[in-house]
Amino acid sequence: MSNIKNAIDALKKGKIVLLYDSDDREGETDMVIASEFITPETIREMRKNAGGLICTCIHPDFCDKLGIPFMVDILDIAAEKYPVLKELYPNDIPYDEKSTFALYANHRMTFTGITDNDRAFTIKKLTDLCSSERFSDFGKEFRCPGHVALLRATKGLVTKRQGHTEMTVALAEMAGLTPITTICEMMGDNGKALSKDLVKKYSEENNFVTINGKELIDYYINEFLKQ
Ligand code: 5RP
Numbered sequence: 446m447s448n449i450k451n452a453i454d455a456l457k458k459g460k461i462v463l464l465y466d467s468d469d470r471e472g473e474t475d476m477v478i479a480s481e482f483i484t485p486e487t488i489r490e491m492r493k494n495a496g497g498l499i500c501t502c503i504h505p506d507f508c509d510k511l512g513i514p515f516m517v518d519i520l521d522i523a524a525e526k527y528p529v530l531k532e533l534y535p536n537d538i539p540y541d542e543k544s545t546f547a548l549y550a551n552h553r554m555t556f557t558g559i560t561d562n563d564r565a566f567t568i569k570k571l572t573d574l575c576s577s578e579r580f581s582d583f584g585k586e587f588r589c590p591g592h593v594a595l596l597r598a599t600k601g602l603v604t605k606r607q608g609h610t611e612m613t614v615a616l617a618e619m620a621g622l623t624p625i626t627t628i629c630e631m632m633g634d635n636g637k638a639l640s641k642d643l644v645k646k647y648s649e650e651n652n653f654v655t656i657n658g659k660e661l662i663d664y665y666i667n668e669f670l671k672q
Pocket residue numbers: 466471475497498500541544545596607608609610611628630
């Protein structure tokens with residue numbers, strides 16, 4: 446079976462898969478799970494054994510229906526009142542042209558929002574809200590800011606931007622799952638991203654499927670979109 450098919454299979458079973466973007470980009474491996482399967486145990490695994498920022502990546506169609514903009518667009522409008530926001534414009538990201546950061550949110554039934562239980566609850570409830578198409582309840586159920594970073598995937602997904610945001614949403618789409626994923630960068634103990642060798646060791650020891658951006662993008666464009 447191809448590596449991507451293995452990853453799709455693992456994702457469908459609610460397992461974490463590891464996705465390295467590319468040497469030409471961040472050079473980072475993210476843990477990835479389809480958000481419909483998120484549990485407090487997944488959050489614990491991500492914060493203890495990945496250690497980066499836990500983010501939930503949302504398909505652009507859902508973002509449109511929920512009314513979730515890119516953070517840069519919010520800052521752009523707010524800059525009229527707070528001019529420093531213009532000076533802070535992220536026009537110098539070293540590995541990409543645009544950031545997918547959108548909002549930070551918590552479910553209203555969480556307490557602080559940061560615990561494993563609270564973050565898993567926020568992510569699961571947001572995924573349930575989208576899969577049951579209750580988009581107009583977004584503001585009733587969630588408050589902002591919060592402790593789950595929501596990332597808005599770019600329209601056209603990997604055909605337009607090749608970040609973990611778009612790649613993981615595309616992977617969920619290929620798996621026939623709700624196209625919302627939760628990801629976290631794997632960090633090393635040397636001040637850098639976890640090296641590819643250590644990612645390999647970790648994935649072998651823990652039985653995780655590991656894929657890279659090139660194979661995912663090739664499969665999405667040349668197999669999935671052509672079906
Ligand atoms: C949020 C990030 C990570 O890199 C994450 O992988 C999503 O971003 P991208 O789509 O740029 O890869 O910046 O912690």
